[in-house]
Amino acid sequence: MWGVARPQPLVVREDGRVARAEGRPTGRLRRVEEVERAPGLFVVLEGPDGAGKSGAAASLVAALRAAGHEVTPTREPGGTPIGEALREVLLRAGVVERSGLADALLFSAARAELVQEVIRPALARGSIVVSDRYATSTTAYQGYGSGVPLDQLLLLERITTGGLRPDLVVLIDVPVEAGLARRGVAAGGETRFEEAFDREFHERVRDGYRAMAAADPTRWRVVDGTRSEADVARDVVAIVTSRLTAARTRASEVGRTG
Ligand code: TMP
Numbered sequence: 001m002w003g004v005a006r007p008q009p010l011v012v013r014e015d016g017r018v019a020r021a022e023g024r025p026t027g028r029l030r031r032v033e034e035v036e037r038a039p040g041l042f043v044v045l046e047g048p049d050g051a052g053k054s055g056a057a058a059s060l061v062a063a064l065r066a067a068g069h070e071v072t073p074t075r076e077p078g079g080t081p082i083g084e085a086l087r088e089v090l091l092r093a094g095v096v097e098r099s100g101l102a103d104a105l106l107f108s109a110a111r112a113e114l115v116q117e118v119i120r121p122a123l124a125r126g127s128i129v130v131s132d133r134y135a136t137s138t139t140a141y142q143g144y145g146s147g148v149p150l151d152q153l154l155l156l157e158r159i160t161t162g163g164l165r166p167d168l169v170v171l172i173d174v175p176v177e178a179g180l181a182r183r184g185v186a187a188g189g190e191t192r193f194e195e196a197f198d199r200e201f202h203e204r205v206r207d208g209y210r211a212m213a214a215a216d217p218t219r220w221r222v223v224d225g226t227r228s229e230a231d232v233a234r235d236v237v238a239i240v241t242s243r244l245t246a247a248r249t250r251a252s253e254v255g256r257t258g
Pocket residue numbers: 049076077091107133134135137138139141142191193194
């Protein structure tokens with residue numbers, strides 16, 4: 001009902017590589033997936049550590065439910081039994097060092113399960129999925145932060161998600177110092193990324209988020225996360241509500257003309 005169809009055909013070439021189907025599909029190309037956008041709405045909250053996403057996500061879910069919507073809250077990494085187990089491995093402070101690519105693969109394994117087991121079925125039911133982080137976090141942290149080439153991550157994202165992209169990404173933006181200071185006082189809030197990655201890493205992550213938001217202003221909205229939790233939550237709810245209204249208006253116009 002609300003989703004906008006964005007077919008993004010992917011193909012697997014005979015050498016096993018994934019490529020876009022656009023251009024000149026030939027008999028040697030095999031189409032593996034064409035994303036059919038289901039009727040729900042897919043909203044992702046993003047931001048550097050300590051931005052206040054989780055509180056904003058909880059307020060958003062409560063506001064949408066109060067307005068009578070079916071909502072599916074989830075988080076990354078996590079949201080499924082294997083995802084929560086991987087979360088423990090990925091975020092526990094003091095765990096052995098590993099490469100950005102290994103991190104990207106582990107986050108992606110959790111994401112593949114989440115997309116298949118939770119997100120796609122929820123969207124198919126017409127639910128509003130509110131996810132605290134998504135593939136955009138891998139681009140920010142493992143791509144911009146750890147230096148894994150972005151084209152490799154894009155390929156991995158397509159394999160992991162089958163091309164499922166959020167309708168809306170709300171970036172809650174805070175300066176690195178402020179975010180890390182907040183997390184330092186949050187009970188049990190410290191993760192491996194806060195403990196073992198330096199300030200420059202977190203600056204690159206924040207710059208990455210801002211670059212992604214600037215490059216795709218239709219999908220991304222930026223909220224100033226330095227204000228009070230209540231102000232941030234109010235903005236997030238307003239942004240999502242207006243996107244819902246716009247999507248419904250579009251759907252009813254299509255219904256009238258179609
Ligand atoms: P959070 O639950 O407090 O947001 O913590 C998740 C941490 O994991 C945060 O430091 C960001 C990091 N992360 C990645 O590095 N890559 C990813 O793909 C995801 C989902 C999270």
